[in-house]
Amino acid sequence: MSTELLLIIALSAIVLCALVAGFLMRRGDELPPTIESDLETEEEILHPEALGTGDEPDPDVAPGGTDTIERPESAGGRLVRLRARLARSNSSLGKGLLAILGRSDLDQSAWDELEETLLAADVGVGPTTELVDNLRTRLRVEGTTDTTRAREILREELIGLVGPDLDRRLHVTGDDGKPGVVLVVGVNGTGKTTTVGRLARVLVAEDRRVVLGAADTFRAAAADQLQTWGERVGAEIVRGPEGGDPASVGFEAVKAGIETGADVVVVDTAGRLHTKSGLMDELGKVKRVVEKQAPVTEVLLVIDATTGQNGLTQARVFSEVVDVTGIVLTKLDGTAKGGIVIAVQRELGVPVKFVGLGEGADDLAPFDATEFVDALLD
Numbered sequence: 012m013s014t015e016l017l018l019i020i021a022l023s024a025i026v027l028c029a030l031v032a033g034f035l036m037r038r039g040d041e042l043p044p045t046i047e048s049d050l051e052t053e054e055e056i057l058h059p060e061a062l063g064t065g066d067e068p069d070p071d072v073a074p075g076g077t078d079t080i081e082r083p084e085s086a087g088g089r090l091v092r093l094r095a096r097l098a099r100s101n102s103s104l105g106k107g108l109l110a111i112l113g114r115s116d117l118d119q120s121a122w123d124e125l126e127e128t129l130l131a132a133d134v135g136v137g138p139t140t141e142l143v144d145n146l147r148t149r150l151r152v153e154g155t156t157d158t159t160r161a162r163e164i165l166r167e168e169l170i171g172l173v174g175p176d177l178d179r180r181l182h183v184t185g186d187d188g189k190p191g192v193v194l195v196v197g198v199n200g201t202g203k204t205t206t207v208g209r210l211a212r213v214l215v216a217e218d219r220r221v222v223l224g225a226a227d228t229f230r231a232a233a234a235d236q237l238q239t240w241g242e243r244v245g246a247e248i249v250r251g252p253e254g255g256d257p258a259s260v261g262f263e264a265v266k267a268g269i270e271t272g273a274d275v276v277v278v279d280t281a282g283r284l285h286t287k288s289g290l291m292d293e294l295g296k297v298k299r300v301v302e303k304q305a306p307v308t309e310v311l312l313v314i315d316a317t318t319g320q321n322g323l324t325q326a327r328v329f330s331e332v333v334d335v336t337g338i339v340l341t342k343l344d345g346t347a348k349g350g351i352v353i354a355v356q357r358e359l360g361v362p363v364k365f366v367g368l369g370e371g372a373d374d375l376a377p378f379d380a381t382e383f384v385d386a387l388l389d
């Protein structure tokens with residue numbers, strides 16, 4: 012190959028390279044400027060979506076406010092935590108029963124004493140007779156004088172009376188994608204509003220979205236009280252004017268629950284009525300009107316455990332008015348008469364689903380027959 016030809020090829024290659032370089036430089040000018048990444052760690056680079064847009068609400072900040080939303084204690088551990096408290100207030104019952112059964116001679120007077128102890132603890136006449144008869148028969152048949160065995164039999168019989176197989180689940184699942192609706196009824200002062208607030212905490216702890224309806228319109232403070240409970244756990248609250256129609260507040264609360272895609276709507280109702288017919292009319296109306304939006308899945312009756320026979324009378328009246336599906340027994344920490352659990356279930360044929368064991372925000376525990384009896388006999 013001649014030198015001229017080699018020179019021509021070399022010059023052509025240089026010109027070509029210059030052209031390509033120039034073209035690329037112009038393309039570079041047209042490219043958008045490099046986006047500078049804020050992502051620094053490997054985790055951020057691999058999963059940038061985990062960082063969000065920065066516009067999401069802070070989960071720890073209450074909607075529309077700066078208050079911190081609390082993360083309530085999970086329902087599971089509550090009764091265990093509260094067991095000691097229950098045992099403290101009811102230890103005299105358990106100790107009394109065990110002391111009698113521990114005697115070497117279980118004569119008639121011992122059985123009478125056992126019966127009196129049970130009656131004094133509000134167990135009720137029917138269940139007391141049943142328990143004493145069963146204990147007598149089993150101890151005689153087994154011919155045992157062993158106190159450990161007597162304790163075991165007492166434990167089994169008590170658990171049987173409390174009902175380990177009753178369905179104590181809270182029915183909060185609505186149909187057709189609608190929220191579950193829980194009506195909370197009971198005489199004022201029993202701890203109704205407190206129960207609604209604490210129930211919201213239990214539900215939120217289970218990752219449910221909750222709307223609260225303040226249908227106790229008799230007292231503005233009751234709605235304020237409920238609002239505070241709601242704000243603490245991030246539950247929306249629907250309230251009406253003081254003295255307004257409770258049924259309309261219930262209706263609006265369930266409507267809001269449907270519109271916002273809530274899982275559960277809990278409605279606090281008023282119990283401050285002096286006549287049975289007035290109560291009947293109002294509660295019946297609340298339920299009817301609420302059900303225009305969605306079926307009521309649970310009606311919880313709140314009873315103050317310290318009121319004994321009075322509480323049972325209230326239970327009877329309320330169950331005539333609305334179809335009670337579960338009982339909440341409050342202030343069980345303040346009475347040695349834990350037997351009311353058995354009596355009220357017998358009276359209404361409805362299970363105790365929750366117990367209140369103090370004034371604290373997480374002092375409402377799901378009720379469990381075995382835990383309860385073990386706490387009594389601790």
Ligand SMILES: Nc1nc2c(ncn2[C@@H]2O[C@H](COP(=O)(O)OP(=O)(O)OP(=O)(O)O)[C@@H](O)[C@H]2O)c(=O)[nH]1
Pocket residue numbers: 197198199200201202203204205206227230233340341342343344345366367368369370374
């Ligand atoms: N010791 C104890 N106190 C409780 C319990 N539950 C509620 N209380 C207290 O009982 C009082 C009455 O509770 P509320 O929730 O206001 O009662 P209510 O039935 O809604 O009555 P109104 O607020 O008048 O509508 C409050 O001081 C509560 O703290 C409980 O389980 N144990």
